[in-house]
Amino acid sequence: MKRNLDELRLFGGEPVFAEKHHVGRPNIGDRQRLHERLDEMLDRKWLSNNGPFVKEFERRIAEYAGVKYCAAICNGTVALEILARALGLTGEVIVPAFTAAATPHSLQWQQITPVFCDIKADTHAIDPDRVEELITPRTTGILAVHIWAQPCEIKRLQEIADRNNLKLIFDACHAFACTYRGRMIGNFGEAEVLSFHATKFLNSFEGGAVLTNNDELATRVHAMAQYGMCGEENVISVGINGKMTEMSAAMGLTSLESIDGIIAANYRNYKEYQRQLADLPGVRLLALDETEKSNYQYIVVEVDGRVAGISREAVITVLRAENVLARRHFCPGCHNMEPYKSRFPTLGRRLPVTNGVVQRMMTLPSGTAVSQNDVAEICQIIRLVVKHAAEVTDRLVRDKTIEILPVFNVDSAPSEAGCPKQRDAAA
């Protein structure tokens, strides 16, 4: 445990961890089982196209979520795109401004305009009180996000959708294995979309799924994910290639077998962060409702610089030097990303809560690669930095050799700067 500032890596000490601790380091299940499955797949010479592993994965995911249908897709983004198209969404769809770029892009990619809605400060989820004022004659749906593995206010959103004749769907990419009022995520709205990307709680290298209880919708989604084909010679619609490979399904099945251990590790880490960061002025851990099931995948902390006496950026800079790769997740907010930023430059004015959250929040490492002791070490550094906030800020500014993460300001959100030109990227 580091006890004084001189032990910090930035001020001459050794880093607390020799290896980098990433946010969202993949949870690897039973390697032996994965190898067996891959051998089985190679022996069978069935690598894609609705193979036995994909079918088994779909069955197991549907069973776990207690939902009738699961269509496995190559990733969460394509799953969102297919779902929007299968439901016939057009015109405008209301989405929270604070989410992965993939959420609005899945709409914009097919010429549906995402209309950004503000969020709630305590949960970071879409604010139902702000949804109705965004509805226009062009609105066809609401795409809400269960951010940080906590369901959004589903009941209120469903009421708004019903009242205005809109389709309600959920980006549940964070929220597999979570419940809302005791019912598993996957059962709400028209359908819900999962991601099994490597950094997600349950992974299939890359992967996604559409969960629904609507058999007609399930058939349409299944067909659209395989060029619109329904059977060997029957094309029933326009489609894309959104198929999950057998290799991904093999990894997904193997991950699923370890799910209890992953949740237990995440929960243990969450509770340790909660214990260690309690009563630290200006530092707030996003609280999850423990009466519901959660996968506890995300450790989200807000640093209020005015109260803590130190900026979030300074805290992250100190942590990174210690090999704790804290992240400003979903910063600077989708409304500050292209193409939305240029198309709707004044949008930020109606998103005050989002603008506050993107300036305060950071995510911290958890998962099976992080031990309870690691969490205690990480929190000790945060405590040390906050305790000596003024001195740390002073020393960071004084020492010109330290490159501090530039303080993020919503008015000067990055656009093309920092994005390598194609020529450089290829070099």
Ligand SMILES: *Cc1c(COP(=O)(O)O)cnc(C)c1O
């Ligand atoms: C990861 C993620 C996506 C995209 O999923 P991919 O499988 O990476 O395409 C969409 N929305 C949210 C909220 C996510 O976290």
